[in-house]
Amino acid sequence: MSKELELLTDQVCAGYGYDPVNLLPILQEIQQRSEGNYISEEAARIIARKLNITESRVYDVVTYFSALSAVPRGDVIVQICNSTTCSICDNRELVTWFEDELGVKVGETTPDNKFTLIYTHCIGACDIAPAVRINHDVYGGLTREKVRELVASYRAKEAVK
Amino acid sequence: MKQVHEVHFITELFGKYDGSSLQSYLEAGGFKPLQQLLAGGSEKILKEIDESGLQGRGGAAYPTGRKLRQFLSEKAPRKFVVCNADEGEPGTFKDRELLRRNIYQVIEGMIITAVCTQAGEGIIYVREEYTNIHDHIEQAIESCYQHNYLGKNILGSGFSFELRLFSGAGSYVCGEGFAMCESMEGKSGRPRTKPPYVKQAGFLNLPTLVINTETLSAIVSIIRHGAHEFRKYGTAESPGTKLISVSGKVERPGVYEIPFGLTINEIVNGLAGGMKNGKKGNFVQIGGASGGILPARLWDTKYTYEDFSRAGMSVGSGAIVVADTETKLLDYLKVVQDFFNHESCGKCTPCREGNRQLRIIFDKIAAGTATAEDFYRMEIVLDVMGSTSLCGSGKTEVVPFNTAIKYFPEEFAVFAEFEKRAVI
């Protein structure tokens, strides 16, 4: 595990010339390629060493930005927008649908570690509010049925992996 | 009400070409403004921008011509132009459309700005939430490199410009210049202190011009058609057109380009097709989460910098979030507060501790336990935040609350009500 992580970290850091200015893209890439979809303490330590920066800086950045996580998450992140427009357009139903479909509450990860359901702030999809972001893709105008299909399609994709 | 139409000055090429092909952009007249610049020199172009009266569309509304000239006078071996596509104000999605439907015009705006200000490097800072359009943007950059619109010695002009995309990692405050620079340097997005300013010592402590996506697009259109065409729209103090994002309880939410001077009514009931399901309008929030709350009775207010300023708010990001009477104002403000409580960077006392206190107060309101004392606390918090916060984000966060108190005093009577109930 440790060796793999060391290898991955070195590969990614090398791609960015070991320049700490690139810490954000480095962290995003390592996170995406790490089991648990997060930056582990061990990863942070290795990154800090490779880039010759303090571990506290790595931890700060990982906890500061919404797209980075210091704790393990599902491979698929389901983010339900909870900002102004989506709340006006009643996102509560959408929340229940996803909770039912995934069998977890907002803030939780499914027992198979495939899905994490969380709230997000505005994702710039207010014209199709209430909106949801699943990994990098954004969906709006959903119905109970469409949510079921959507979750099923991501489940199928995950199963192939 | 008179029939209102949207205009297509900045969005002229929307739908006119396949947004992802450089060839079709050229066929639609793309890069002619750049050719004009390369042929006629930058002074002529700067003059045109001055004359257009274009103001920065990121929210601060600083005259673009003046901004470019100030940046031109910054001398350094490396200078950066950063396109601010970190569109983070809730209810705003117009930059998304500019990037999706006319990315080449944004890039052309970057090149023109860089040539005019003698900057050799550029970055398009796109919010992480728009990851699904990152590839589209990067392909456009690649095409421009292939055809020498970017890179060394652009079109034989002797001018070189390197451009790349930088993805944020999810932080509203990074839309602020210094926080943006910090994040591009691989640090948390906490604003630095001024002076020096971003234009003097921004990214890597080098002169950096942070300029909004819409402003860049507008520059290209202004050069294409001339300042006088731009000034045919709008008012004397708010010349030209503006992209607005209309969302919420309207029939046709979306991005519209409007001439300054339309009323909110014309926008909501004209362009956006009226209130959804014929419900009664309650209020709009103008310009994002940090924007003012305007009650339906004042929807004949004109959409201009000057009219909004009189109403205690600003154009901001161009967002208009429309609420009907089913949305309770205090519930809405709780959502707004929740947003800031999630997004404040936490560096300075007024914003960090102010948001903590506001959260406590709004939780009490929701629980029905707020008292007159809490209202007194809220007013102190808003005063401290608005006047002593470190950056603009903290200072403007108070606008929705202050305008809500101003226009809906009756909603806040609940504090006194709770007090009474507590006594009984």
Added chain:
Amino acid sequence: MKTVMLTIEKKVTLTIDGKKVTVPEGTTVLEAAKTAGIHIPTLCYLEDINKVGACRICTVEVNNRLQAACILPAEEGMVVKTNTSRVRQLRKHILALILANHDSNCPTCIRNNNCELQTLANELNLREEIFEREYARHVDDMSPSVVRDDSKCINCGRCVSICNEVQTVGVLGFVHRSDRTKVAPVYDKSLAELSCINCGQCIVNCPVGALREKDNTDLVWEALADKSKYVIVQTAPAVRAALGEEFGLPIGTGVTGKMVAALRRLGFDKVFDTNFAADVTIMEEGTELLGRIQSGGVLPLITSCSPGWIKFCEHKYPELIPNLSSCKSPQNMMGALLKSHYAKMNGLDPKDIFVVSVMPCTAKKFEVQREELEVDGIRDVDVSITTRELAQMIKEARIDFLRLEDEHFDEYYGESTGAAVIFGATGGVMEAAIRTVADILTGQEIEEVNYEFVRGMEGVKEARIKINEDITLNVAVVHGGANITALLDKVKNGETDYHFIEVMACPGGCVNGGGQPIVPDKIKMEINVPVERAKALYRADSAVKRRKSHQNPMVKKLYEDFLGEPNSELAHKLLHTTYVNRQ
């Protein structure tokens, strides 16, 4: 090499509270106001270290706009008002916001009566708690040296700047954002589990009680009450230069005599001076240096007195471990000698001897627990307390410190030279070493003993000392993590030709250690604390007749009667140690 810029300094004139003030361009409004006799309140500000404009308590009106004075450069014609009703009101409200996120249970706080937040609340006349309190309640007390209490932290960021910028240790940082923002160790671990070097610089720069040393006074009281224990105390050189501050004496007052008297009143069986062991250290380390030079050993030799530096080296420069002197620190040499030679001399069972050390240092608490630092299963030192803890014990015992008559250390292990007392200031170990090594190399008693070039607060001090026609010693003195990092990167890359380097983890050396009395930043802006404390040590040095370690008659006797000669087998067993690669 210093480059002197010959430029004419531009001046600006501004008006502060109606008074015209002329200051050099680049001066902040805060500093300008100080010259006009106005103390604008500060909290997050730490001169030269933390200028972040975060707490906003220094808000003033500038040309009728509200600005933070600590980060605002003074400009020509500026009109600054620091005392309007608006400014006073806002400061109160900002303070109230901070207090709401702070456990204001002052009477039981370690910093009661020496807290910058408490002082401000008092000075700014804040008499009500406006907001509802909400604060974290996590305490990390797993480290043997540093205790962090989140409930007291006000997020000023001083410790973060100190830990990252000044010390380049980098275990403390800001994490999360908005009202979840907090100062935390990496991945919310305990400091005990991280590369924290226990220097305690975060403690002495914390404006409130969020950081404190691990309190070991109860262990000392317990030992003093235990009739079966023979309790010996030893005091480090820097303690005497600062202890008086805890009792209201001016910074830089030496209080050796009163300190010894107080320790006797507390009930210690013997009061000895770590300075004795400092002289022994010079004998051992000087011999080690000469040995390495003459036999082609690993150079540069790097001092090992500072336990913060040792841990720093073990974490960040394990490749330099062979360069570290194998000498234990004076604290531990003292302990080892007391439990061997002294015990034998006085017919005591080493197991019954309980050695307490009073140190200017929090890292010493970690050091005494190091596995390597025991001889035949017996710990060198049992408990280490800081200067602050000693002051606390004196207060708790109700001893009127200021009225104590001066007393002397007990015989033998209380004997020391001027070379030892300057160990407490940066450059002191180097100067002491040169005094002895030069005599040995030349075979003469060199009269001049003041090596000024290794003194002072410059971050890195270098010198080439021509001992005689054949020998030139290349030395460097460095203190504070950032300076250490800068110098050692060069050493690591083979860019230097030093023979000997003195390294102290704390900026300024032990006089400015993490266990020393805490001076509010308001006073630090006026007085250079380490400089003043160091003066007390140099005064003590020049006041004595014997100023070279090898002249200490009791040290000579120790070698004659017991150790044999420096670096002997017995000396190695008792006085030398090994290190651990912690990377």
